[in-house]
Amino acid sequence: MPKKRSIAVVLATALCLVTAGCAESSTRTASGGASARAAGSGYPVTIENCGRTETFTKAPSRVVVMNGGSVGEVSTLLALGLGDRIVSNQQSYGMSEVAGRAEAIKALPTGDIELNDAYDIPGEAMLGLRPDLVLSVTTYGFDAKNGFATRDQLRTVGANSYVSPQGCDDDPSKMTVADSYKLLRDLGKVFDVGDRAEKLIADSEERVAAVAAKVRGKKKPKVMVLFANMSMGGNDFSSVVAQGIFNDILAEAGGANAFASAATTTFADLSKEKVAATDVDALVVISYNDPDPTGYARKLLKEFPQWPAAKTHTYTVLSDSMYLGPSNDLAVGRIARMLHPDAF
Numbered sequence: 001m002p003k004k005r006s007i008a009v010v011l012a013t014a015l016c017l018v019t020a021g022c023a024e025s026s027t028r029t030a031s032g033g034a035s036a037r038a039a040g041s042g043y044p045v046t047i048e049n050c051g052r053t054e055t056f057t058k059a060p061s062r063v064v065v066m067n068g069g070s071v072g073e074v075s076t077l078l079a080l081g082l083g084d085r086i087v088s089n090q091q092s093y094g095m096s097e098v099a100g101r102a103e104a105i106k107a108l109p110t111g112d113i114e115l116n117d118a119y120d121i122p123g124e125a126m127l128g129l130r131p132d133l134v135l136s137v138t139t140y141g142f143d144a145k146n147g148f149a150t151r152d153q154l155r156t157v158g159a160n161s162y163v164s165p166q167g168c169d170d171d172p173s174k175m176t177v178a179d180s181y182k183l184l185r186d187l188g189k190v191f192d193v194g195d196r197a198e199k200l201i202a203d204s205e206e207r208v209a210a211v212a213a214k215v216r217g218k219k220k221p222k223v224m225v226l227f228a229n230m231s232m233g234g235n236d237f238s239s240v241v242a243q244g245i246f247n248d249i250l251a252e253a254g255g256a257n258a259f260a261s262a263a264t265t266t267f268a269d270l271s272k273e274k275v276a277a278t279d280v281d282a283l284v285v286i287s288y289n290d291p292d293p294t295g296y297a298r299k300l301l302k303e304f305p306q307w308p309a310a311k312t313h314t315y316t317v318l319s320d321s322m323y324l325g326p327s328n329d330l331a332v333g334r335i336a337r338m339l340h341p342d343a344f
Helices: 004-014 072-079 101-106 123-128 151-156 177-190 194-215 245-252 272-276 293-303 308-312 328-339
Strands: 045-049 052-056 063-065 086-089 133-136 160-163 222-227 237-241 267-270 282-286 315-318
Touching: 045 160, 045 177, 052 160, 063 072, 072 086, 072 101, 072 177, 123 151, 151 160, 160 177, 177 194, 177 245, 194 245, 194 328, 222 245, 237 272, 245 328, 267 272, 282 293, 282 328, 293 308, 293 315, 315 328
Parallel strands: 063 086, 063 133, 133 160, 222 282, 282 315
Antiparallel strands: 045 052, 222 237, 237 267
């Protein structure tokens, strides 16, 4: 896969998979509760983010979205109708469960930046973009040791900065769907479109609750979740999900992670023998710019014919709805229908 190395570098560095647990609760709001209410009271607006106070005197108009192996930030901006504020976007999964989303992301400006070895925007190039808001998945994107512009440097040129939920300690293993809602609320407040954010959240919560009600009390099949054709460790299966928002989505869909006990970090680095010895009732393959994720899923099922999933050919391919972002309800619905078709 042409982008296999770049994806591994981005995720392995930006997500810091072996770090300790994140100190910020997924249910905690960005400013002690204020961001959990609909924005719209005017400026100035203040956000508490990773121990910093960011004050906005007006809605940002030159937004830069860093890569970080995510698509949640750019998707949230688009869901809020703010695509025209983006002057440089480096995020893409190449596909999306939201109709037209992948095409909309592809059409966004990149700023014609020559990216660094971490496949992101170098500090000097960042300042040259003249941003008034820079979004990063984790604090990694503002670390001078990595060649990036720091948050203090950005402030000196009039730019605010924002680290997404659970990114303060560079550890997404504690991430839940509530963090996707927090991201929506925070950006809704920053851009004075809190009413849009609250509508998106309410609609998502309603859809998730409806699906969860249909599968409540049913046996929870064991699901393997992994990124397609990605290598981030020393074993054959180093992109198998163990913790994070993925498990929250599985729980709402009436399933359970078959490898939740394999690691306390987001990903487990597993041998082929470990994978073969585990009962897998269903398979969820996440595509990150993979040209043929369905082919990868079918190859796995053929490789492990002893799995119940292989015998029933039970799998689905997803992308951005499985990660931080505004469309987790789509993943919940798709997985629930795969696991419990009789409930629908």
